[in-house]
Amino acid sequence: MNTISTKTITSVSRRGFLTAAGGVMLGFVLPGRKASAQQVGIPPGNLFAPPPAHKPNAYIHIGTDESVTFYITKSEMGQGPATACSQMLAEELECDWSKVRMEFAPVDPASFGHQTTVGSQAVRTAWEPMRRAGAEAREMLIQAAADKWGVNKSQLRAENGFVINPANNERFSYGSLAEAAAKVAVPDNVQLKDPKNYKIIGKAVKRLDSRDKILGKPVFGLDTRMPGMLYATLERPPAFGGKIASFDAAKAKAIPGVKDVFQTPRGVAVVADNTWAAMQGKKVLSVQFDDGPNAAVSSATIRASFVQKASEQGAVARKEGDAVAGLAKAAKKIDAVYEVPFLSHAPMEPMNCTVHARPDGADVWAPTQSPTTTRAVVAEELGLPPEKVNVHVMFCGGGFGRRGEGELDWVLEAAQIAKRIQAPVKLTWTREDDMQHDYYRPASYVEFSGGIDAQGWPAVLKAKVACPSFSFLRDGVDGTAVSGLSNLNYELPDMLVDYRVAATPVPISYWRAPGANQNTYFAESFFDELCALGSKDPVEARRRLLAKTPRLLNVLNVAAEKSGWGTKLPAGRFRGVAVGSNSGSFCAMVAEVSIVKGKAKVHRVVSAFDCGLVINPGILKQQVEGGVVFGLAAAAKGEITLERGRVVQTNFNNYDVTRMDESPMMETHIIPSTERPSGAGEATNPTIIPAVVNAIFAATGKRVRKLPLRLANLA
Amino acid sequence: MASVKFNVNGRPQTVDVVPEMPLLWVLRDVLGMTGTKFGCGAALCGACTVHVEGNAVRSCSTPVQNVSGKNVTTIEGLSTDGSHPVQAAWIEFDVPQCGYCQSGQIMQATALLNKNSKPSDADIDEVMRGNICRCGTYQDIRKAIHRASELKAKGGRA
Numbered sequence: 081m082n083t084i085s086t087k088t089i090t091s092v093s094r095r096g097f098l099t100a101a102g103g104v105m106l107g108f109v110l111p112g113r114k115a116s117a118q119q120v121g122i123p124p125g126n127l128f129a130p131p132p133a134h135k136p137n138a139y140i141h142i143g144t145d146e147s148v149t150f151y152i153t154k155s156e157m158g159q160g161p162a163t164a165c166s167q168m169l170a171e172e173l174e175c176d177w178s179k180v181r182m183e184f185a186p187v188d189p190a191s192f193g194h195q196t197t198v199g200s201q202a203v204r205t206a207w208e209p210m211r212r213a214g215a216e217a218r219e220m221l222i223q224a225a226a227d228k229w230g231v232n233k234s235q236l237r238a239e240n241g242f243v244i245n246p247a248n249n250e251r252f253s254y255g256s257l258a259e260a261a262a263k264v265a266v267p268d269n270v271q272l273k274d275p276k277n278y279k280i281i282g283k284a285v286k287r288l289d290s291r292d293k294i295l296g297k298p299v300f301g302l303d304t305r306m307p308g309m310l311y312a313t314l315e316r317p318p319a320f321g322g323k324i325a326s327f328d329a330a331k332a333k334a335i336p337g338v339k340d341v342f343q344t345p346r347g348v349a350v351v352a353d354n355t356w357a358a359m360q361g362k363k364v365l366s367v368q369f370d371d372g373p374n375a376a377v378s379s380a381t382i383r384a385s386f387v388q389k390a391s392e393q394g395a396v397a398r399k400e401g402d403a404v405a406g407l408a409k410a411a412k413k414i415d416a417v418y419e420v421p422f423l424s425h426a427p428m429e430p431m432n433c434t435v436h437a438r439p440d441g442a443d444v445w446a447p448t449q450s451p452t453t454t455r456a457v458v459a460e461e462l463g464l465p466p467e468k469v470n471v472h473v474m475f476c477g478g479g480f481g482r483r484g485e486g487e488l489d490w491v492l493e494a495a496q497i498a499k500r501i502q503a504p505v506k507l508t509w510t511r512e513d514d515m516q517h518d519y520y521r522p523a524s525y526v527e528f529s530g531g532i533d534a535q536g537w538p539a540v541l542k543a544k545v546a547c548p549s550f551s552f553l554r555d556g557v558d559g560t561a562v563s564g565l566s567n568l569n570y571e572l573p574d575m576l577v578d579y580r581v582a583a584t585p586v587p588i589s590y591w592r593a594p595g596a597n598q599n600t601y602f603a604e605s606f607f608d609e610l611c612a613l614g615s616k617d618p619v620e621a622r623r624r625l626l627a628k629t630p631r632l633l634n635v636l637n638v639a640a641e642k643s644g645w646g647t648k649l650p651a652g653r654f655r656g657v658a659v660g661s662n663s664g665s666f667c668a669m670v671a672e673v674s675i676v677k678g679k680a681k682v683h684r685v686v687s688a689f690d691c692g693l694v695i696n697p698g699i700l701k702q703q704v705e706g707g708v709v710f711g712l713a714a715a716a717k718g719e720i721t722l723e724r725g726r727v728v729q730t731n732f733n734n735y736d737v738t739r740m741d742e743s744p745m746m747e748t749h750i751i752p753s754t755e756r757p758s759g760a761g762e763a764t765n766p767t768i769i770p771a772v773v774n775a776i777f778a779a780t781g782k783r784v785r786k787l788p789l790r791l792a793n794l795a
Numbered sequence: 796m797a798s799v800k801f802n803v804n805g806r807p808q809t810v811d812v813v814p815e816m817p818l819l820w821v822l823r824d825v826l827g828m829t830g831t832k833f834g835c836g837a838a839l840c841g842a843c844t845v846h847v848e849g850n851a852v853r854s855c856s857t858p859v860q861n862v863s864g865k866n867v868t869t870i871e872g873l874s875t876d877g878s879h880p881v882q883a884a885w886i887e888f889d890v891p892q893c894g895y896c897q898s899g900q901i902m903q904a905t906a907l908l909n910k911n912s913k914p915s916d917a918d919i920d921e922v923m924r925g926n927i928c929r930c931g932t933y934q935d936i937r938k939a940i941h942r943a944s945e946l947k948a949k950g951g952r953a
Contacts, residue, residue, distance in 0.1 A: 158893030158930045286889045293894030294885045295877060296830020296870030300895060303829040311824065336796060336813050356820035357813075359836070428834050428842055428895040428929050477832070477895025478929050511835040702892050702932070709931025732839040732927060741920035743933035 138191055139169060139213045142221075146241065146255035148175045151185035153192045154202040155449045156289060157427070157479030158706075159761045160699035161202035163287045165210050167695055171280045172214030172273060175254060176241035182288050184473035187455045187466075196450040198484045198590065200663035200759025203695055207757055215270040217261070224260035225252045275693065275754060284698030289475065301447030301474035304434040306504040310339060312497045313358040313508060315365050316347040316517055319725035320585045321372035324348060332361035341365070344496040346489070351501060355508050362510075374585040374725035379421070379523075382722065386419070386525035386582045389546040394578030395556025397545070397566040403529075406540030406574025410531025412613050418528065418602040418785045422720035423521035424514070424735060425591055429477020431490035431509040435498035441468035443504070446491055447476040449484040457488050461495035480710070481590035486551075487519045515735055516727040519589030520720055522548040524561070524598045525582065528606045536614030538607060538621060540574040546582040550594060553581070560590075564599025564766060569632055569661060570607065570625040586722065592710060593762035596662040597769075601715075601787070604658040604770030609783060618657050618774060619645050631690050631751075632661055635668040638688035638749050643670035653683065656775025660767035663759025665691035666751075669708070671744075671771040673779060678795030680776050682712060682744040685768060689748065692755035700760050705746045707764030712744075713737040715769040716789045801862045803828070804872025814860035818852075819843045821859045822869060830870035830898050834927070841926030844899035844906075845869050851906035870898040873905065880946035881905045884939040892930035900926050904940050913944050 141149040150169050154161035162182050170177055185192055218238050225243035226233035229250070237244055242251040275281070292299055317323055327348050329341035337357030341350050350361035407413055434445040435458060442462055448454045451473050459466040476483055494507040509517075524547040533539040543565050549558040557579045559566070565577045591597060611621045619640045626633040636659050640646075645655065652674045659668045672684040689704050717736050721728045729735040773784050776794060784792045797814040800807065803826065810825050822828045822845070831854055834842030838853035845854045846868040847861075873879040877886050881901050891897045900923070907914060907922045914922075919940050928936070 156893075158891070160892075286886070287891070289894065290889050290891050291877060291886060293891045293897055294882050294901065295875065296828075296898045298829045300829075300832075302833060305827060305829065354812075354816070354820055354824040355833070356816045356824070426929060428832070428840065428893065428927065430833065476893060478893045480929070508833070511837070511840075698889055702930075702935070705934055706892055706931035709933060710929065713929075731837050732835050733837070737927055737929060738931070738933075739924040739927065740933045740936070741924045743931070746934055 139185070139210065140173065140217050142217070142254050142258040142261070144255050144258055146179060146253055147181065148173070148179045148241070148254070150180060150182045152182050153185045153195045154206060155197035155451070155473060155476060155479070155483075157197075157449065157476035157483070159202070159703060160287060160696065161197065161206065162289055163285065163699060164203050164695040165206045166288055167280045167283075167285065168206060168210035169214040171278055172211045173218050174238040174240065177280055177285060179241065180288065187451045187471045189452060195452045196485055198449055198481065200762045203757050204664070204759060211272050212270060215272055216266055219267045219270050220261045220264040221254055221257050223264045223267075224257045228252065228260065281695055282693070282697070284696055287699065299475045300429055300477050301434070301445060302429055302432045302477070302508065304445040304474065304506055306434065306436065309434065309504040309506060310351050310353060310501055311355045311358045311508065312349050312351045312494075312505050313362040313510065314344065314347040314349050314493055314497070314513070315362050315367055316513070317369045317372070318516065319369070319371040319374055320377075320587065321374045322725070323370040323372060325368040325370045327368065328366040331364040331366065335361045335364065340500070342500060344493065346493050346496060349497045351497065351505060358508070359510060371725055377585055377725045378723050379721040382523060382584050382586070383419070383525070385584070386523070386546045389580050389582040390525060390527050390544050392580055394544055394580045395553075396576070397557045397562040397579050398568070398575060398577040400572060401574035403540055403542040403574045403576035407529055407531050407542065410540055411534045411536070413529065413531040414609055414613050416528045416606055416609060416783070416785055417526070418606065419525045420523060420598045420601070420787045421718070422523045422586060423591060423714055423718045424518045424720050424729070425480045425482035426515065426735065426737060427476070427478025427480055427482055430511055430514045431482070432507060433491050433494035434504055434506040435494045436504035437462050437495065437498040437501070441470070442498070443470045443472065444491070445472045445474055447474040447483060448488070448491065449476065449479050450488065453485050454488055454491050457491045458495045461492060462499060480592045481594065482518065484590060487589050489517075511732070512730045515729050515731060519587045521591035521594075521597065522586070522588040523584070526602045528602070530606060530610050532610055532614040536616055537624060538570065538610035538614065539572060541568075541572055541606070541610070542575070543577045543602070545577065545579045547579070548584055548588050549581045550588065550590065560595040562599065563595030564660070564662070565603050567661070568603055569629040570622075571628055572625065585725065593662050593766045596660065596762070596766045597711070597714065600658070600660040600662070600766035601769040601773065604660065604767070605773045605783070605785070608656070608770065608774045608777060612777070622657070622659060626659070629661070631666045632659055632668070635659065635666045635688035635690050635751060638751065639668035639670050639686055642688065642747065642749055643686035645670060654775050654779035656771045656773065656778055658767050658770035658774060660763060662763040662766060665689065665758045665760065665763040667763045667767045669764070669767045669771040671768065671775045673772060673775040675776070675779050675794050678793055680716070680772065680789055680794060682742070682772055684745045684747070685771070686747045687749065687764060688751065689764065690751035690753060691760045691763070692753050692757045694750060694753070695757060697750055700750060701748045703760040704748045704764045707761070708746055708768045709738045709743050711765035711768035712742065712772070714765070715772050715787060716742070719788050797860065799859050799863050801864060802866045804868055810859065812859060815858045817855050818845065818857045818859050818862055818867065819854040822854065828869055828871055832895055832898055834896065834899070840896070841903060842896050842899040844902040844926065846902060846906060849906070849909060851903050870902060873901065879905070881908065881943040883946055884943035887942060888935050888939040890932050890935045890939050892932055896926060896928045900928065900936055904936070904943065908940065908944055908947060912947060914940065
């Protein structure tokens with residue numbers, strides 16, 4: 081029976097890892113960094129580089145007890161890489177899938193490179209190394225059997241956890257070969273299987289992590305419990321850029337269970353012998369804040385600054401033909417302003433991190449998307465060499481970008497508290513902390529102009545983007561901030577997308593499909609406006625202009641056909657279509673909506689999705705449909721607003737998300753493909769938004785140019 | 796501080812805590828049963844759902860003194876092997892993604908099925924809308940509840 085390891089929250093030190101009892105760790109030499117990087121088209125040295133060259137890599141442990149344990153370097157926040165990576169390893173290893181267990185790998189740059197799970201890169205970056213690691217182990221096991229039998233290994237085969245000699249039907253189990261196999265030289269140039277012979281890749285095997293989660297086993301970061309552990313909360317300045325002026329700890333210290341109250345660089349910490357006491361202590365802290373330089377910032381001032389920015393010269397992100405000339409000669413023109421608010425990630429598991437700081441080292445239990453950087457953050461704060469910090473990677477109760485590279489404030493805070501405590505200490509954020517101190521999906525503002533030709537087809541599009549910058553500018557353009565617009569697939573003769581940095585004091589970062597999650601809405605809704613302007617069918621117009629993007633055209637055709645596009649609907653129901661490409665994948669969706677009491681209800685969503693070769697169709701379907709539900713929350717409900725330099729929303733009462741009764745019937749059509757696998761988690765939540773908005777237009781003639789939909793009167 | 800006695804999953808427990816401490820934190824921090832999850836602390840998301848005398852309650856907003864002398868069931872008490880029909884259906888449909896909300900979803904669904912052995916989609920939506928899943932497993936939860944209803948009818952224990 082598949083399980084996740086029961087060792088998940090016990091200490092697996094590097095040493096213990098290498099000498100795990102009852103078996104032998106197989107080491108591997110993986111292909112050179114340069115060759116692999118070229119193969120997968122990734123420049124060397126970036127976040128997504130393959131594991132280091134010519135270092136032993138330890139992804140597989142075969143026990144003499146026949147256990148098969150895979151060490152997973154990708155973080156699991158629901159998107160499925162723990163199972164998908166295991167399928168890749170198992171496929172080439174030819175092991176018995178029912179015996180496979182997974183554990184998260186320790187942080188070990190020498191073996192695994194930079195461990196991070198962001199940007200829908202998990203499967204893409206694991207595809208080569210996992211299959212190769214599995215194949216190398218398989219060949220070593222076969223060689224060990226050949227040596228025992230004194231035969232040539234070419235006459236042997238591996239199957240379902242055994243090496244078999246077809247000549248006499250003798251067999252060795254993998255467990256019985258493990259010790260000998262570990263002494264075999266790691267083979268060069270192993271032959272990977274032909275995909276047509278796959279038995280595990282491509283199958284909807286059950287997730288390795290489901291069962292323990294269904295049984296309520298302690299697998300998440302917040303479930304960490306260590307002997308003598310204390311519990312902490314942190315009160316932070318509410319305004320961005322604010323400071324603690326003074327505080328009085330007397331009332332907090334009077335709460336039963338509260339052990340200590342002290343200031344840290346990021347707030348006032350309350351440490352107690354249980355979470356509740358720490359939360360109660362935080363509530364009664366008398367803190368005087370200095371609101372700092374942003375005390376007058378509000379959603380209104382931010383919007384005004386965006387409008388001002390849009391009037392300034394932008395840096396060119398995409399240029400085809402001459403958009404100004406194109407607009408001048410257009411048969412009909414339209415201008416439109418689109419905007420979206422800040423959004424919170426709001427994963428169900430609030431931020432938390434447990435740190436045990438000691439003079440000679442530290443242990444960290446973190447539900448993190450970025451183990452390597454988590455280690456670096458703690459090591460730096462504690463003044464320890466990184467190798468003295470053990471990061472125990474925990475399952476994440478959702479991530480969506482909140483637990484990644486640039487958003488590890490919760491790790492830093494836990495380390496700052498742990499420094500003062502002679503015991504393991506778990507920092508738990510309240511939901512209010514989580515809502516008010518996120519790194520948000522940025523607000524964004526776009527001014528469009530567009531036009532159609534004499535035949536009524538969309539011909540020209542101009543977009544002036546004002547959005548905060550996520551990271552760095554290249555020739556004045558933040559590539560993430562324009563993602564979804566700069567890479568628009570429509571063949572328009574004249575197109576211009578330009579960008580200006582619209583800075584705000586609000587911390588922002590990556591949020592499921594960064595950039596694309598708002599720009600796909602902007603682009604696909606405005607394109608729909610152009611279709612309406614020329615009285616063109618939205619599917620027909622898209623088909624015409626996507627002829628040179630065959631995979632996107634194909635998903636459009638499949639979604640149109642499966643949804644019955646053009647056929648009669650029950651009275652009061654209307655369809656909208658949208659397409660999107662992100663993280664190398666292609667998506668088309670048709671949404672069916674009706675308007676009930678001035679609000680849109682989404683009844684049915686038909687998706688067609690192409691992400692290349694599929695590792696696990698069950699998990700892929702979860703990602704597509706989960707993306708719909710996630711995107712619907714952004715479309716219909718989500719809005720973070722600011723007053724007095726701080727976030728107004730506090731919890732799910734005033735930042736609601738999609739609920740079950742708002743979750744539509746979903747049909748997902750996965751395109752069979754032999755193309756290299758691409759990302760699955762971030763290509764669908766952007767697409768659903770314009771599909772719904774376009775259906776609302778079909779129903780009402782009203783074009784929703786500002787989200788969330790709940791603010792729009794559709795009556 | 797007060798001594799509060801109650802049963803958890805059939806076992807008597809006595810805890811010496813502030814009587815206002817929510818059942819959630821008694822379960823997680825005092826009794827070490829972390830299957831019940833903290834999501835919002837304000838009865839808004841359902842992640843902390845447990846049963847008190849068979850009724851689904853939000854343990855984050857239930858002072859432990861309110862369950863004095865009562866029977867509490869948590870996710871750990873449904874079954875330890877996944878044989879409970881709701882857990883079995885969840886396993887069959889491989890419902891969880893991140894899985895964090897699923898303890899609460901399963902406990903809410905179990906309470907629903909105990910009162911309504913054959914719920915319609917509308918019945919399910921009405922009861923389950925209080926349980927948030929950010930990963931978006933709702934469609935699979937609906938299917939799994941219908942399946943659990945069948946498993947119960949075939950004699951699976953509840």
